[in-house]
Amino acid sequence: MAGSGARASVGSTMCGSGGGREREETAAAAFSLPAFAAGAHCAFSPHERGLLALSGPDGRLRVWETASSRLQHEYVPSAHLSAACTCLAWAPSSSKEGPQRKKRKSEAVEAGGQFDLLAIGTAVGSILLYSTRKGELQSKLSGHDSKINCVQWHQNNSCLYSCSDDKHIVEWNTQTYKVKCKWKGDNSSVSSLCISPDGKMLLSAGRSIKLWDLETKEVYRHFTGHATSVSTLMFITVRPPNESQPFDGITGLYFLSGAVHDRLLSVWQVRSERKEKNAVMTFTVTDEPIHIDLTISESKEEPVKLAVVCRDGQLHLFEQVLNGYCKKPLTSNCTIQIATPGEGADSTPKPVPILAAAFCSDKENLLIVYGNSLQPVIEKVSLNSTESHICLVRDVRRTLALKTEMAVTKVKTPMVNSEVKTLLPGIPGHSAAIQSSSCKEIIETKRKAGGKEESIEDRLGAMDIDVMKVKSSSGGLPQTDNFAVLLVQGLESNDPEILNKVLQIKKEAMIKKTIARMPVYAVIPLLHELTKRLQGHPYSALQMVRWLKSVLTIHASYLSTLPDLVPQLGMLYQLMESRVKTLQKLSRLHGKLYLLITQVAALEQAQDATAVNQTAKLVYEEESSEEGSDDEMAAEKDSDDNWDEDDEREDGEDREEQSDDEQERAVEKEINGDSDLDPENESEEE
Template structure:
């Protein structure tokens, strides 16, 4: 059981180290009494820093498609508390300041204002951005709110009306981070270059070199009182720091009146990319600046330094803090626990640490000590987190059934669990409870008993259409070509439409990229991908029309469709010419086949006129001498005969008359 718990803890720690630090979190302003944390499941939870209990939990209506990208607490509001009965003159109302509004930036460009006092969403700010919101900062008086996004713009909001007061372009590219000055008269913005703006006129006062990658950390390091006539009079001595992604340095910049401030004057070295930074401002030149930096690897670095100008050598941390579990037994292994965030308390002598999992973080107050170079805190996560794993495991009992009974359990095909047969020995009934507890399987043995036969699942082929969408999403996320080939080989329009209609919104763009890649391949594959492409563009057209950067994302698909449409006219002409040639060839073959037919007549009909003409022709063919002799003989014979029929018989031929006379 100890090994299983250690294995689960290692998995939890690795998961948080890989992904947990990527989710935004923020302490309440002025006093770190509350912690707002966006968890991987899309929920936003507000924890009490002192008791560690959950105070509020908010689930946005579109928390899956419009996930939280940044958090910012508003200034504390004055809340008057007093007895409910009618107050006496001697009684005075007690006023306390408590944090209330929490600004939530989303991936679709909207900003949500959540009230922790009422426990509900107060307002929604729309119309300022049309892409991912990267950073939100409140004005000191709480009447204005500033935000930046991937659309290159900075927006100033009126929190009372929820409308845009001012909007201007902040950079040539995406604006990743902003910060307001302590006096509320200046604004720092950064994409890759850092700019300082006058909030009254919205004019850029100074531009700094910046970083080679997107800036993720930006905040003022000193409080510099400015002149009442102009906020930039006597600005020399104002410092601010910045950090970027994939960078292990925090750069410190000085704003100077002479304009020679393009390069950083100081840098702090880190072991990894900064994830969360908190700073205790110095109100005088002789007071050091305290800096707490939480890196991606889960370690905390503490810095103390007096900002007094240029420093060539990068400064190393004064102290490094990390947390690990206790390895009491020989079998157990000490596992590092990642630190999620850290904030200075108002007294400046203590620090608030957040570590563990994002689903159930542990908040602890720690006394600030920078004398020790390396500090390792040993904490027992199993006792701190209220996840009763051992108690839940001991309540599980394996069902006891006869050996001949067939048990149907839910799960995937091939799943089989160890089932104890029913004992029929009557003599062992008294020791039945004892043997059951002794032979009860542990979690490790039960996990080993699970049988997932992958070949049996594959042999049964793909499931029905309602699960094709699940397989398609898994194939797109894991980039598994086998799963994608099996799903995308569907040729019927009905299953294709059902699969695409059940597809989640976040998988539409990856599916279009996959279809575009396959259309560039074999022509047979392109013919099949056109059906999928038609279904996606038809069923998800409303979602695609809301994407601001659709053209650069689908640029290759547009070019592919345009190139194929251009050749359509030429292909049509070629098709017509080929059709004419084929028709002519087929017609010539038919004419040749008709000429080979037999011309012999099976029946000939002749009229009387034709027979007489034939007889005359036959007589005319004879020689002239025979014709004259026959003519004289006919004349003599006609004169002798009395009947006209005899002459006809003679004309027809003498051979017939002779034959008749001989017969008589």
């Protein structure tokens, strides 16, 4: 690979600014360069690379002048924290403005050909059009449902193309700022786009690379070969001028592709006679490419120049004539690194990462951006060296210090009297009286190059702060103002002792003050910590609910701006939902238990009450009442006896009456000569 050879041998010369030569540090070949900060995106303006648009992890857009490295514009989107920048694209130099912008063409000429629109893709699916001439937001395009991965302007500036994680490609009308056409680009996320130099073809990268006809929106060719998602697509050559039809006889059209976590750049050839899907050429680099710039070849004999900035901070330069298939991977013709000069006992130079690089219009000079994304250094380097490995020694700290002092001198410092109290940043809620003379002395002491710097104790004394009180408070319990700092430190270091000390606070007022003074970036980690503790002991959960209530009420506005809040707090939602479901059952059970307990308590209260003695203490009985009662009992007994005798008497009388009736019937029968008796009966009676 090229990386091992680049670090093993270093040449004796190096190219400097304006073609000058400098002595090279031989130890710079052994150091390891830091990785480029994730989330930073940059783009050079197409007109002579005059401007550099750079968006860092903080969400701010900064536009720098490449000639003087001076900051020209700084734009902070309203939702820069939740809708961070994901891609940038400048409008073409030959821009044709819409009807509302025609009257400003004269202003553009007077401004030296400055570019107007800069397309900014965001993480929430919207595209911002920022005007560098006005220094304000021109328009906002909404048509995607997910993160924007790439934006590309058409050559005539009448259309803007974008792709997103929602699997679609959108064609925008830049005059009306409306969706002109939208179609599905792939079955998965579409990661990159590129428009051909003639503006008739479009490359899109998803699971495979597709070549589209922009007129019919139909796929002409598929290219497969990358194991990971494609991050870069660029056309290297232009189509031969003798081809009138879009896809007839394409033989000299090449394009370049790079993928995530891949150290190979593939070159593909668009063929009409053979449907060959393999790459015809590959370039090898030391790490994943983060920024690529090239010079387009307009003929078969003209070589292609390629500048590739890798994640490890190195710049690789390639120069190759595209003449068909090449089996062996091609290594870089030159590798450029940047380092700081060694100081003191340790003379080992420290690496400085290269952020981006671009070829100038003459194709003989190269613009290199190095340092950091907040304060980059832009340098123009001449490509007249034949060395294969170059290390540029630059004192970045001195350059940044000079720029900082120049910026500070432009700030007007107000006069402060001794009686005025000023709020100082750094310590939450701290305020102290600052004497103007002391502050002036401190500033003068700092500005002295050879002067001795004052100690912290002297500075605190100059700011009229009780030093002994600060020292004593550090050993004991932390103050109320420091709880927020302790909580952030505990979340960042994941220290259970600090978190337990802070989260054991039970006073509602102190909890609210601590939550209000927390920085915004620590809200989500605190919610994750509270969710984990809510699943523990019930007593601990009761304490965590107080913190959770304060966080949700105080930082509700910040939480509402987060697009991925639901997946981040999914565990908390599930926990709260399960608790709410059991709340109804628990409330019913609580009601029944309350009724049962009240009834038992009422019964025990009734049993505990003193019983009333119902036995008469004195009974008075009269004798007459006793005799009368005896007579009455006797009379009742006699009446019972008489009742029995009367019943017997009535029965006897009935029997007598029946016998009398029978005798009368018998006499009547005898008189009438009738007899019921048979002869046998008569004889028996006789």
